[in-house]
């Protein structure tokens with residue numbers, strides 16, 4: 001039963017993520033890549049740690065359930081890493 005529950009949770013989260021990505025335009029704001037597996041959500045105000053501290057998926061639910069996500073943008077992992085650590089992506093230079 002534990003195994004089954006974890007599969008349900010995983011599917012739920014995957015669906016939640018995909019619904020979120022579609023709602024946000026489905027591509028990296030910076031380089032335009034559209035593969036779901038590469039996409040992640042960037043907190044523009046750098047307060048992501050706060051929001052995801054108790055629930056890693058809270059911002060996904062927020063995008064799906066409200067229209068209040070102007071502080072978030074869709075980036076791929078490469079661009080997200082660059083923006084987070086360098087302040088801007090190499091594509092912006």
Ligand SMILES: [Zn+2]
Nearest residue numbers: 028031076079
């Ligand atoms: Zn990108």
Ligand SMILES: [Zn+2]
Nearest residue numbers: 030079089091
């Ligand atoms: Zn980029």
